[in-house]
Amino acid sequence: xxxxxxxxxxxxxxxxxxxxxxxxxxxxxxxxxxxxxxxxxxxxxxxxxxxxxxxxxxxxxxxxxxxxxxxxxxxxxxxxxxxxxxxxxxxxxxxxxxxxxxxxxxxxxxxxxxxxxxxxxxxxxxxxxxxxxxxxxxxxxxxxxxxxxxxxxxxxxxxxxxxxxxxxxxxxxxxxxxxxxxxxxxxxxxxxxxxxxxxxxxxxxxxxxxxxxxxxxxxxxxxxxxxxxxxxxxxxxxxxxxxxxxxxxxxxxxxxxxxxxxxxxxxxxxxxxxxxxxxxxxxxxxxxxxxxxxxxxxxxxxxxxxxxxxxxxxxxxxxxxxxxxxxxxxxxxxxxxxxxxxxxxxxxxxxxxxxxxxxxxxxxxxxxxxxxxxxxxxxxxxxxxxxxxxxxxxxxxxxxxxxxxxxxxxxxxxxxxxxxxxxxxxxxxxxxxxxxxxxxxxxxxxxxxxxxxxxxxxxxxxxxxxxxxxxxxxxxxxxxxxxxxxxxxxxxxxxxxxxxxx
Numbered sequence: 001x002x003x004x005x006x007x008x009x010x011x012x013x014x015x016x017x018x019x020x021x022x023x024x025x026x027x028x029x030x031x032x033x034x035x036x037x038x039x040x041x042x043x044x045x046x047x048x049x050x051x052x053x054x055x056x057x058x059x060x061x062x063x064x065x066x067x068x069x070x071x072x073x074x075x076x077x078x079x080x081x082x083x084x085x086x087x088x089x090x091x092x093x094x095x096x097x098x099x100x101x102x103x104x105x106x107x108x109x110x111x112x113x114x115x116x117x118x119x120x121x122x123x124x125x126x127x128x129x130x131x132x133x134x135x136x137x138x139x140x141x142x143x144x145x146x147x148x149x150x151x152x153x154x155x156x157x158x159x160x161x162x163x164x165x166x167x168x169x170x171x172x173x174x175x176x177x178x179x180x181x182x183x184x185x186x187x188x189x190x191x192x193x194x195x196x197x198x199x200x201x202x203x204x205x206x207x208x209x210x211x212x213x214x215x216x217x218x219x220x221x222x223x224x225x226x227x228x229x230x231x232x233x234x235x236x237x238x239x240x241x242x243x244x245x246x247x248x249x250x251x252x253x254x255x256x257x258x259x260x261x262x263x264x265x266x267x268x269x270x271x272x273x274x275x276x277x278x279x280x281x282x283x284x285x286x287x288x289x290x291x292x293x294x295x296x297x298x299x300x301x302x303x304x305x306x307x308x309x310x311x312x313x314x315x316x317x318x319x320x321x322x323x324x325x326x327x328x329x330x331x332x333x334x335x336x337x338x339x340x341x342x343x344x345x346x347x348x349x350x351x352x353x354x355x356x357x358x359x360x361x362x363x364x365x366x367x368x369x370x371x372x373x374x375x376x377x378x379x380x381x382x383x384x385x386x387x388x389x390x391x392x393x394x395x396x397x398x399x400x401x402x403x404x405x406x407x408x409x410x411x412x413x414x415x416x417x418x419x420x421x422x423x424x425x426x427x428x429x430x431x432x433x434x435x436x437x438x439x440x441x442x443x444x445x446x447x448x449x450x451x452x453x454x455x456x457x458x459x460x461x462x463x464x465x466x467x468x469x470x471x472x473x474x475x476x477x478x479x480x481x482x483x484x485x486x487x488x489x490x491x492x493x494x495x496x497x498x499x500x501x502x
Contacts, residue, residue: 119154119412128423131379132157132195133348135391135411143173143231144180151188153412157195157388159237162227165201168220173227181231193234195388197274197308197345200224200238206258207241207251207285214254222262228271235344235388237274237308240286240295249294251285256298263301274306274344279316279360287317287358289337296342306344309334310392311378312363313347315370318356322370327377346389348375348418352445354453361449364393365414367442369449372421372435379421391415 124130134155139146143162150158163170185192204221208214221238228236243251259273275295280287285295292307299305311321319333320326334340350368353359366372378384391414397407417434424431 117152117154118409119416121151121154121156122416122419124156127419129380129382130385131389131419131422132386133389133391133415133418134158134195135393135415136160136199142177142180144177144184147181147184147188147190149408150190153408154415155411156190157197157390158190159197159199159388159390159392161201162198162224162231163201165199165203168203168216170223173230178230185232192232194386196233197235197237197388197390198224198228198233200236202239204238205241205244206238206255207243207246209244209246209251209254214258218258218261221258222265225262225266225269225271225273229266229269234270235272235274235306237276237345239278239284240275240291241284243283243285245283248283248285252291252294253298255285256295259295259305260298260300263299263304269304272304272306272344274308276308276310276347277313277317278310279313280318280358281360287313289319289334292342293338296338305342307338307342308345308347309343310347310349311370311374312349312351312368313360315351315355315374316353316357316359316361318358320355321374321377323373324377327374327381331381340383343384343387345387346378346384347392348378348389349392350375350442352442353449357449357453359449362393363442363445364410364438365391365417366435366438367445369446372431372438373426375418376421376424376426376431379418380423389418 124132134150134157135153136159137146137149137153137155139149139160139162143160146158146160162173182192184190185196190196201220201224204217205213206217206221208217225236228234241251241255262273263269275286275292277289277292278284278286285291296302296305296307314330315321319330321330334343348365350363350365350370351357352361352363352368354369363369365375378389391411393410393414395406395408395410396404397410399405421431
């Protein structure tokens with residue numbers, strides 16, 4: 001399709017055509033009468049003028065009486081002027097629409113990401129350990145776009161939201177999107193049964209006690225399981241829930257009950273509901289391995305429940321991964337309490353917050369308090385082979401205009417970084433240089449969060465000291481009356497003794 005002409009060019013063409021039309025009108029007045037011009041033919045003539053089509057060809061099809069031809073020519077000139085203005089209005093409207101990032105970038109982005117990957121996907125067979133590493137990518141515009149976006153960053157695994165995680169009501173999964181997702185997964189060699197782990201909505205709380213809220217959460221959860229079935233996805237990750245101040249054991253039982261209900265409603269399905277371990281803030285369930293164990297214990301169909309370990313959450317909850325010894329201890333604790341057979345996926349994130357902080361603050365790999373050695377431990381642990389490992393690290397960066405933009409090159413680089421750790425000697429100069437470089441990058445953020453943790457620690461210590469003193473003071477006050485009575489009794493006895501001696 002040829003490029004559109006500018007406004008100035010089209011006005012020049014219109015004026016030239018108007019002069020030409022006036023000459024034609026005079027000639028037409030002396031010519032024999034012709035058949036009536038149709039509106040369609042007039043539009044075709046105008047289009048032909050814009051396209052430099054020979055008007056003589058059109059004259060053989062467009063005949064009219066002289067008077068009507070004059071009138072038609074005048075109308076054509078008016079229509080022509082309107083067309084020029086309307087075309088420009090359309091371009092303005094189009095430009096305004098295109099300036100909205102959602103629609104323009106969505107189409108353009110899909111094309112660019114499909115054609116120009118930021119990093120080439122690594123053949124997992126070429127790695128010393130079969131680690132499938134990727135990131136949580138966007139499924140905006142249709143779940144099929146998540147495959148394009150995964151390929152774009154060189155991923156061998158990926159996560160996505162199956163629908164908007166910000167609202168309860170969503171349109172059903174479109175058949176076109178379903179078929180495209182399956183087709184693209186096959187085309188790019190993604191095994192959706194093993195390496196795609198959708199994330200559940202943050203709105204859903206399966207521990208909700210209030211019936212209306214519990215039903216709302218369950219319906220959304222069940223809808224996601226059915227979407228997984230339709231897409232051929234087997235693993236579905238979700239946050240366990242929140243007690244909202246209710247009894248913890250009862251909340252855990254409610255989660256298990258909702259899972260049993262959902263499993264029964266999707267009988268015959270192979271979708272595994274994967275519990276994610278949490279950082280432990282507030283009343284959140286899943287911050288201890290015991291929480292996960294207690295939920296699984298009450299699930300009837302054990303083949304349809306699993307666990308996703310988030311490295312940031314694990315560290316924030318008080319399970320260390322930083323040294324080979326600490327890592328081995330944490331892995332053993334998980335196996336002893338939950339069981340390695342339930343481990344189905346990983347979320348790979350460093351932590352901005354210090355150890356045992358109970359703060360869910362993701363950092364880029366190697367820049368946080370976990371450090372590069374923790375991820376070296378994960379990447380070189382043979383039993384983790386074959387599991388999908390998904391990055392959820394921050395990729396927002398400030399652009400030249402100061403606004404926040406997504407830089408997906410971050411994920412592409414982190415995937416390659418993690419793959420490079422497989423088989424790397426942690427004592428080598430290469431590893432040490434990487435470690436120092438990444439720690440320097442996150443130094444400012446760590447210092448800031450450490451200061452916050454220290455301040456909170458001092459505040460908590462003062463509260464504890466105050467509470468201890470108050471408790472001690474209360475105990476002293478309770479003992480005071482008894483002590484007074486004892487003294488009174490002793491005084492009375494003394495008086496009696498004195499009386500007796502007299």
